[in-house]
Amino acid sequence: MNIVIPIKQVPETSNVKMDEETGTMKRDGVESIINPLDLYAIETGIQIKEEYGGTITVITMGPPSADKSLKEAIAMGCDDGILLSGREFAGSDTWATSYALSEAIRAIGEFDLILAGERATDGDTGQVGPGIASWLDLTLSTYTSKVVDIKDKSVIVERMVEDGYEKLQLPLPALLTVVKEISFPRLPTLRGKQRSRKVEIPQWNLSNLKMKEDFLGLNGSPTRVVNIDHPKVTRGGTVIDVRNDASIEKAVSQLIDYLKSKELV
Amino acid sequence: MDYKGVWTLGEARNGELKEVSFELLSRGRKLADKLDEELVSLILGDEITEEQAEELIKRGADKVLLLNDPALKDFIVENYSNVITDLIEKYKPEIILAAATTMGRTVMPYLAIKTKTGLTADCTDLDIEEDTGNLLQTRPAIGGNILATIKTPNHRPQMATVRPHSTKAAQKDESRSGEIVHLELDKSLLDGRVKKLGFRKNEEDAINIQDADVIAAGGKGLKKGENFAMIRELAGFFDGAVGASRDAVDRDWISYPYQVGLSGKTVTPKLYFAVGISGAIQHLAGMKTSENIIAVNEDLGADIFKVADFGIVGDLFEIIPELNKQLAEEVSK
Ligand SMILES: Cc1cc2nc3c(=O)[nH]c(=O)nc-3n(C[C@H](O)[C@H](O)[C@H](O)COP(=O)(O)OP(=O)(O)OC[C@H]3O[C@@H](n4cnc5c(N)ncnc54)[C@H](O)[C@@H]3O)c2cc1C
Ligand SMILES: Nc1ncnc2c1ncn2[C@@H]1O[C@H](COP(=O)(O)O)[C@@H](O)[C@H]1O
Numbered sequence: 091m092n093i094v095i096p097i098k099q100v101p102e103t104s105n106v107k108m109d110e111e112t113g114t115m116k117r118d119g120v121e122s123i124i125n126p127l128d129l130y131a132i133e134t135g136i137q138i139k140e141e142y143g144g145t146i147t148v149i150t151m152g153p154p155s156a157d158k159s160l161k162e163a164i165a166m167g168c169d170d171g172i173l174l175s176g177r178e179f180a181g182s183d184t185w186a187t188s189y190a191l192s193e194a195i196r197a198i199g200e201f202d203l204i205l206a207g208e209r210a211t212d213g214d215t216g217q218v219g220p221g222i223a224s225w226l227d228l229t230l231s232t233y234t235s236k237v238v239d240i241k242d243k244s245v246i247v248e249r250m251v252e253d254g255y256e257k258l259q260l261p262l263p264a265l266l267t268v269v270k271e272i273s274f275p276r277l278p279t280l281r282g283k284q285r286s287r288k289v290e291i292p293q294w295n296l297s298n299l300k301m302k303e304d305f306l307g308l309n310g311s312p313t314r315v316v317n318i319d320h321p322k323v324t325r326g327g328t329v330i331d332v333r334n335d336a337s338i339e340k341a342v343s344q345l346i347d348y349l350k351s352k353e354l355v
Numbered sequence: 356m357d358y359k360g361v362w363t364l365g366e367a368r369n370g371e372l373k374e375v376s377f378e379l380l381s382r383g384r385k386l387a388d389k390l391d392e393e394l395v396s397l398i399l400g401d402e403i404t405e406e407q408a409e410e411l412i413k414r415g416a417d418k419v420l421l422l423n424d425p426a427l428k429d430f431i432v433e434n435y436s437n438v439i440t441d442l443i444e445k446y447k448p449e450i451i452l453a454a455a456t457t458m459g460r461t462v463m464p465y466l467a468i469k470t471k472t473g474l475t476a477d478c479t480d481l482d483i484e485e486d487t488g489n490l491l492q493t494r495p496a497i498g499g500n501i502l503a504t505i506k507t508p509n510h511r512p513q514m515a516t517v518r519p520h521s522t523k524a525a526q527k528d529e530s531r532s533g534e535i536v537h538l539e540l541d542k543s544l545l546d547g548r549v550k551k552l553g554f555r556k557n558e559e560d561a562i563n564i565q566d567a568d569v570i571a572a573g574g575k576g577l578k579k580g581e582n583f584a585m586i587r588e589l590a591g592f593f594d595g596a597v598g599a600s601r602d603a604v605d606r607d608w609i610s611y612p613y614q615v616g617l618s619g620k621t622v623t624p625k626l627y628f629a630v631g632i633s634g635a636i637q638h639l640a641g642m643k644t645s646e647n648i649i650a651v652n653e654d655l656g657a658d659i660f661k662v663a664d665f666g667i668v669g670d671l672f673e674i675i676p677e678l679n680k681q682l683a684e685e686v687s688k
Contacts, residue, residue, distance in 0.1 A: 127618060184464065185473060211617060212497055215476035217464035220432070224468035229549050230432050232461040246552065250612065251457045252563045253368070254556040256429075260549050270618050271611045312473030316491070317504035325648070327664035331655060332674070341667050342677045345649065346685065348665045352647055354569075354593070354626050355685055 091144035091240065092201045093135045096191050096222065097128040097163060099156040100212040124159045127207035129275035130268050134237060135205050136167040137273060142240060145169040147198055151179055151190055157291045164286040165278030172198065176295030181308030184213070188221025189310065193301045194294055195226065203245065204265040208233060219267035229260040235271040357447060358511040361387040364439075364453040364462075365398035365411060372398075372407050374566065375454035377524035380415035382481055382517055383452055384525060386490070389483040393417045395448065399435060401428035405535070412533035414525040419533065420446075424540035430458050433546035436465045441544055443470055448512050450490055452481070455516040456565075463516050473507035474514040477621070479521045479644065490515070498617055498640040519565055520623035521644065557612055564613060569595030569626045572615055572642070573603055576631020576652065576671055580608035585675045586630060592682040598622065598642075600632045616641035631671050634659030651675065 102123045124132075135146045148163040150156045151174040160171030174194050182190065195204065204226075206219035216232075223230040235255060236248040243262050248255045250269055260266075278286075296303060304310055328348070330341045349355045363379035365372065380396060387394035396416035398408070401423055408419040420442065427434065439462070443451070453459035455477045467474035480493035484506065490513040493504045507513040557563070564570055571590040573583055583597065590597050597613060604614045615622055617637035627645035632638060634650070634657055642648070643662045650663035651671050660666045667674055 183473065184476075185467060188464075188468065214496055214498070214617075215464075216460055217467070217474060217476055220461055220464035221468050224436070224465040230461070230465065231549075232432075233457050248555075249457075252565060254554055256551060257553040257555070258549055259552055269611075312471075312507050312510040313475060313505050314508060315503050315505050319502040319504070320500070321495075321502055324661045325664055327648070327660075327666060329655075329660055329663065329666040329668060332667060332669035333653065338669065338673055338677050339681075341669075342674065342681050345665055345667065345678065346681055349626070349647075352626075354647065355682070 091138055091142045091203060093138060093144060093146045093203045093205060094195050094198060094201050095128070095131050095135050095146060095148045095163070095168065095205050096195075096218070097132065097148050097150050097159055097207070098125040098210045099123070099150060099152050099159040100125045100210055122155070122158070124162055125207050125210045125212075127209060127211065127270065130270055130273050131205040131207050132163050132166055132168060133273040133275040134268055135203075136276070138203070138237065138240065139167070144202070147172060147201075149174065149191065149194055149198075151175070151182070151187060151194075154293070160291055161286040161289070162278060164289055165282035166276060167279075167282060171289065171291045173291050173293045174295065175293050176297070178296050178303065178306045181311060182306065183311035183313045184215050184217035184221055185312050186306055186310040188218045188225055189305045190301065191218070192222045192225035194299060195222065197294070197299055202262045204228065204263070206265065206267045208267050208269050216267070219265060223265035226263075226265075229264040230266075231258055231260055231264065232267045234266040234268045237266075237272070358449040360393045360395055360446070360448045361390065361450045362395045362397050362448040362452070362512075363416070364451065364459065365396050366454060366456065366458060367398065367400045367403055367407070370402065372410065373454075374524055375456060375519045376411065377414050378519065378522050379452050379454060379517060380411065381522055381525035384415040386450060386481060386483055387417075390449070390488060392449065395420060397439070397442065398422070399427045399438060401425050408535045410527065412535070413527040413529060413531050415528075415531070417533045419535045420538055421535060422538040422540060426540060426542070426545055429551045430462075431546070431549050431551065432461050432465050433549060434544070435462045436469060437544040437546060438540070439466055440469045441541065442538075443512060451512045451514045453514075453516050455518045459516045463514055467514055470512070472510040472512055472514060474516070475505045475507075476516050477518050478515045479518050481515065481517070489513070495640075495644075498636055499643060500636075518621065518623060518644075564596040564598050564615070565620055565622055567596035567622070568624050569593035570598045570615070570622055570624045570642075570645075571595060571628040571630065572598030572600065572632060573608075573630050574600035574632030575602040575606070577603065577608065580606070583609055585679060588679050589628060589630075589675060589682070592679070592686060593626065595624070595626070598627075600635075600638050629659050629663075630675060632659055633657045634662065
């Protein structure tokens with residue numbers, strides 16, 4: 091089983107604080123991490139490799155410093171990394187991103203499975219995974235919550251939909267986007283870390299990879315961001331403190347009055 | 356560009372039209388009126404009835420493109436994408452809206468590549484730009500911390516998925532009439548690679564939280580799984596659903612399909628109770644567009660109070676039983 095895993099480097103947002111005055115994110119000292127949802131794809135890939143053998147290539151499109159994420163994935167147990175990096179990719183939307191990644195994946199050669207995260211925590215579109223499948227004409231399962239079996243040149247999966255789980259059989263090569271339920275990501279090992287330091291990460295771009303230039307970056311992107319607004323988080327609702335007196339009954343009846351005023355009870 | 360008309364992609368399941376189909380029609384009606392163009396509801400399935408097609412018209416469509424075929428019973432993205440790509444080439448719609456459901460979020464990106472056009476995910480607001488007639492698509496990004504407005508100036512169709520419950524469903528207007536076009540499936544468009552082997556329904560609390568009008572959610576403050584009983588009781592008064600923070604899910608107090616937030620589900624109910632939930636940014640990302648938010652937490656400094664319309668600071672183990680008691684009295688009145 092040869093597996094390719096596209097991963098994205100994103101700003102670490104768990105400690106992000108909002109500036110109440112301006113409604114903007116305080117970005118100072120915000121670190122870059124592997125998109126947390128991609129860790130589930132990496133873990134799933136490693137488990138498949140442990141059972142069926144093969145190699146795992148992680149690939150990311152991003153700034154040169156994104157090689158740190160690739161090394162981290164290698165430290166967890168992936169084999170190789172490819173960094174897609176260059177000015178020509180700047181300003182890519184999901185259409186151009188999935189094009190560039192699909193051309194790079196084509197150039198890697200033979201593969202059986204692509205595993206992507208369900209969505210990235212910054213862009214939060216969930217469009218790049220299905221987009222790559224579409225470019226490469228692969229069979230696709232989104233919201234994959236379980237890899238049931240791999241046999242007869244196909245993968246059997248469960249995918250999570252609104253009211254339950256669908257079981258699908260997809261002939262390989264296939265692309266799966268995975269949800270958190272699929273696995274529990276392991277930590278990098280010491281040996282993995284040592285290995286990751288030695289692995290050479292090639293950098294690919296227009297200079298060494300054949301791609302349609304007018305499909306790349308801002309030029310190749312059908313969508314344009316025309317405005318950014320910062321919604322204020324605060325709603326300024328009623329808050330009643332019942333910690334130090336016995337007014338719970340009254341506070342709850344005020345809550346019920348509120349619900350009645352909104353015609354909710 | 357000779358692209359005309361606004362399309363919405365209807366959804367049906369187990370013989371019933373999904374509510375999101377009507378929400379898309381209320382979005383689409385507004386856009387079609389501004390453009391002075393036709394609103395078309397496209398729906399694929401295997402046994403969608405004439406009455407259901409009529410209902411789409413009563414709720415705002417001028418035309419229904421109806422494609423029934425046993426091969427389209429199940430949503431298989433490769434088939435749906437081929438069929439819709441073919442229809443786009445034939446009819447050339449200017450705008451296509453789908454719901455940001457597991458179906459819409461799967462077929463639309465696959466389709467956007469095939470038809471070489473842009474797609475904006477999970478929009479909460481849509482409008483038409485005055486001078487150009489371009490679709491303005493607004494969506495939250497970076498965990499809901501910003502609202503980005505996006506357009507697709509030079510490609511057609513303009514495509515967007517729309518967050519469920521971000522607008523009201525269009526109401527029925529019995530006086531409306533329109534045209535129902537019965538399409539035939541061109542079998543050569545069937546992909547045939549992927550097979551559906553089965554389906555397993557969610558077990559506990561059968562209701563899907565993204566469809567619920569009311570959600571009562573519990574967090575780590577509940578202390579243990581059994582205490583979700585009082586959250587279930589609370590939800591029960593409203594025929595609502597139960598939700599949870601990630602910390603509650605990670606402790607196995609409730610399963611993952613009930614997780615609300617960045618790595619769980621995004622919900623927009625009319626009423627959301629957050630009980631013993633601190634309001635971490637990743638939790639807020641999944642629920643802060645709810646219409647009414649009620650918070651119960653013993654820590655006045657908890658961020659959940661910033662987004663609450665009504666909050667009670669105190670011990671949930673005293674407050675929730677009292678709330679359930681008073682609600683029971685209301686119900687019996
Ligand atoms: C990449 C990433 C993705 C994430 N995705 C999600 C997500 O999808 N959903 C999500 O929810 N979280 C998510 N998180 C986790 C998130 O950061 C928080 O850790 C989590 O939401 C906290 O859950 P909680 O509010 O239940 O627990 P806590 O933060 O521990 O809050 C418990 C609250 O209960 C209150 N409390 C305790 N006892 C009582 C009592 N007796 N009466 C009243 N109040 C009481 C406390 O004051 C406290 O505010 C994510 C984190 C990361 C890094
Ligand atoms: N720049 C990128 N480089 C590599 N993989 C990416 C990139 N952007 C998105 N992906 C993959 O696509 C998934 C969905 O991302 P998104 O569509 O941006 O929400 C991610 O979880 C990654 O697996």
